Amino acid sequence: MLNLPDADICVAREGEQVIIDIVRFLKERKKLSDIHGIYYREKNKIQRWKPNKIIDDLNSLTFHARHIVEKYDYVDILIP
Numbered sequence: 001m002l003n004l005p006d007a008d009i010c011v012a013r014e015g016e017q018v019i020i021d022i023v024r025f026l027k028e029r030k031k032l033s034d035i036h037g038i039y040y041r042e043k044n045k046i047q048r049w050k051p052n053k054i055i056d057d058l059n060s061l062t063f064h065a066r067h068i069v070e071k072y073d074y075v076d077i078l079i080p
Contacts, residue, residue: 036049
C-alpha cells in the first residue's frame with residue numbers, strides 16, 4: 001500500500017457526491033465512518049468504509065468551477 005503520512009482522507013473513485021459529505025464532516029456535522037467511498041486515517045491506521053454509491057445519471061452532475069481557483073493541480077494516484 002502507498003504510504004502517504006500527510007493524507008487523512010482519500011476518495012476512492014468518483015468524488016463528486018462524496019466531497020459534500022467530507023465538507024459536512026469538516027463542519028463537524030458528520031462522522032467519517034458514515035461516508036461512502038473513502039479511506040481515512042483513524043488512530044494512525046487506515047480505515048476503509050462503505051463503497052461509493054453509483055451515480056445513475058451522470059448528466060445530473062454539474063461542471064467543476066475551475067475558473068474560480070487561481071492554481072489548479074490535479075493528482076490522480078492509482079492504488080492497486
